[in-house]
Amino acid sequence: MNLKISKNNIIQIFVLILVSALSSCSSDSEEDLFNQVEIKDISFSEQIVPLVETNCYGCHSMADSANGAGIVLEGYDNIKTQIEANKFLEVLTGANGLSLMPPFGQLSETQIQIVEQWITEGAQNN
C-alpha cells in the first residue's frame, strides 16, 4: 500500500484536532455556566414531580409500589416523609449506606443538584 501523506494533510489534520479540542472545551464551560444559572428557584410541580415521575414511579407510584418495597413517592406528603427520614436525596448517591436509586442507573449530576437545591430551598410544595 502506498500511503502518501503530504505536509498539507498533516497541517489539515492538526487544525482539525485543534478545532475539535477547542470547541469541546467551550461547550463544556457553556454548559457549566448554564447549569449555574438554572439550578435555583426549584419548583416542586415543574421540576421535582416530572423527575420523580420519570425515574421513580416505575416502582414507587401510588398505583403500584410493589417493586419499590411499598414505598410511595407520588404526592408531596409522601416525598416529604422520605426527606424527613433523610432518605430522598441520600438514595440518589447511595449515601449513608442506602441502596442507590434508581437501582438501574444513577441520575445525572444536574438532576441530583436540582433535588438538593430544592431541599436547600426548604422543599416547598410550590
Ligand code: HEC
Ligand atoms: C426498579 C425499581 C425502583 C426504582 C425505579 C426506584 N426504586 Fe427506590 N426502591 C426500590 C426498592 C426495591 C427499594 C427497597 C429495597 C432497598 O432499599 O434496596 C427502594 C427503596 C427506596 C427508598 C427507601 C430506602 C430505605 O433504605 O429506606 C427510597 C427513599 C427510594 N427507594 C427512593 C427512590 C427514588 C427517589 C427513586 C427515583 C429517583 C427510586 N427510588 C427509584 C426500587 C426502585
